[in-house]
Amino acid sequence: MAHIYGLNADQQKLVDAATGIAKEVLSKHAADVDQKARFPKESIDALGKAGLMGLCIGAEFGGKGQPPRTFAAVAEELAKECASTAMVFVMHVTAAQQIAASGTLKDKAAILKDAAADRHLTTLAFSEKGSRSNFWAPSSGLVADGANFKTDAAKSWVTSARAAQSYVSSARMPGAPSPLASTLYLVRNGQPGVDIQGSFSGVGLRGNDSAPVALKGYKIPAGDVLTEQGKGADGMLQVVLPWFVVGTSAMSHGLCLKAIELTSGHMQGAGIDFTSQKLRDLPNLRARLADMAVATDRSRALLGYTVGEMEKPDAMTPLRVLQSRRSAVDTAVNVTDLAMKACGGAAFSQHLPVERLFRDARAGWVMAPTVDHLDDFMGKALTGLPLF
Ligand SMILES: Cc1cc2nc3c(=O)[nH]c(=O)nc-3n(C[C@H](O)[C@H](O)[C@H](O)COP(=O)(O)OP(=O)(O)OC[C@H]3O[C@@H](n4cnc5c(N)ncnc54)[C@H](O)[C@@H]3O)c2cc1C
Structure with a gap:
């Protein structure tokens, strides 16, 4: 059966390898x-061992040189089993694309x-x-x-803050004429001036090792x-955003697919004694599941x-690209909400991992660009207005 992201046979093999690691x-x-809000070390190690942390890095650097479609299919498979792992993976792949696109980074090949x-x-900071989710206009x-x-900055969220060796970071250029006149630079974790503050205990994606990071007199060599x-x-906007969108959209879809699988399984397994019915014999629950499936495949398509x-x-x-993220994030929030309703108290009481999917899906909504930004950008693009 053809994959909905249009994979060839070699790409499908890579995705099958990711599926195996996700399941095992x-x-x-x-x-x-999720419970301990801890970094998913075993999972990232397993992906690394299989060469998947180099999935989209060029073959000349030892990577697999894969395009966005393979990235999407792999991120989806990972998110089905652990969305926190998928988040760490997506940030790494996305930040690595910006490193690869750099014409100025001295150690590019080695990194x-x-x-x-x-x-x-690596990851994004x-x-x-000060700029909050308006990432295109840094305050620092x-x-x-x-x-x-050198720079001082209050980075408010950095996925893999402790585990990553580097962060792809942003600041206004020296003497910037506007907040949009920014420059990207690499932060080397562990260097003087990098202060990781606190830990993450969020509602969802609890294992993504997110933390605020203060840069205090941090020195940036020209290279x-x-x-x-x-x-x-x-x-x-041209490198990071498209890759981030593909990865996070696919993560959202992975959560939807798992929600459908768990809901279907619960409806086939749980029953009501006095009518001798399974939950699947209830037409309202079947309609809910059908809604979940249509919405998910529409967004994946x-x-x-x-x-x-x-x-x-x-x-x-x-x-x-903007439409894809808007669709995926909304779909994941809606589909996991329907799964919570269809699975009732079994989901609410955490007997099924559906509630984790519901919490993880909500992170997509607040991550920049948020649904509000996406709607605003799309409305501007559709009416001929400049984005900023
Ligand atoms: C799990 C997780 C991991 C993350 N990892 C990273 C990371 O690795 N690197 C990184 O840089 N960031 C990361 N973020 C941060 C994320 O991208 C957002 O910047 C952050 O969630 C914004 O939170 P805030 O409270 O500042 O939101 P705010 O910006 O205060 O937004 C509050 C509300 O206002 C709306 N809003 C804000 N600005 C506008 C506007 N201009 N127009 C219309 N509506 C607007 C928003 O949509 C939202 O509904 C992560 C976030 C999460 C949840």
Whole structure:
């Protein structure tokens, strides 16, 4: 059967490998990762061992050089079993794309080789206390320090904050004429001036090791700058955003698929004694499950179309990218809500892991670009207004 994201046979093999790891490793640790809000080390190690942390890194650096469609299919499989693991993976793949796109990073080849060989985990540090979810307009700024730079920044959320070796970060360029005149740079975790503050006890994606990170007089060698000065927004919107959208949309779909599987299983297993009926004999529950399935495949089909367009982009591609995330995030919130209703008290009392899916799905909504930003961007694009 053809995969909805349009995979060839080699891509399907990679996805099958991810499915195997998801079922054998991620599923075993997911409940504990969620309960203790701990980093999913076993799962990330297993993905690394299989070469999947280099899935989309070029073959010249030892990666598998895969396009967005394979990334989507793998992220979906991981999210079915442990969305926290999928989140760490998605941030790593996305940040690695920005590193690969850099024309200025001195250690680019070495970092990409390490990332593909599971020796270097990377992530994004865009959100700040001052800019909140409006990541394209950082509050922090770079200050020239001879040929190098330094910065102070209050990064409010960094996935894999403790586990990652580097963060792809953003700041206004020195003397920026506007908040949009930003520059991307690499933060090396563990260097002086990197202060990881507190830990994450969120409602969902509890194992993503997210934390606020303060940069205090952090020194950035010129060779760690990732974009030309003032060109950070291009990197954020043209490189990071599309990859982030594909990964997080696919994560949302993985949560939907698992919700359908668990709901169907519960409806076939649980019954009502006095009528000798299974829950599946109730037409209202069957209709709920049908709604879940239609909504999920409608959203997956849009993402499948979008990843195809990303390989041959045209003027509509940026809009489709925004539509894909809007569709996926909303669908996951709605489908997991329907699953909670269909599975009733069994879900509510945590006898089924459906409630974890429901909580994890909600993280997609608040992550930038949020549904509000996506709607605003799409409305502007559709009426000929500039995005900013
Ligand atoms: C699990 C998780 C992991 C994360 N990991 C990372 C990470 O690795 N790196 C990173 O950089 N960030 C990360 N984030 C942060 C995320 O991308 C958002 O920046 C953050 O969730 C925003 O929270 P806030 O309280 O600042 O929201 P706010 O920006 O205060 O938003 C509050 C509400 O206002 C709305 N709103 C805000 N601005 C506008 C606007 N301009 N127009 C219309 N409506 C608006 C929002 O949609 C929302 O409903 C993560 C978040 C989560 C939940």
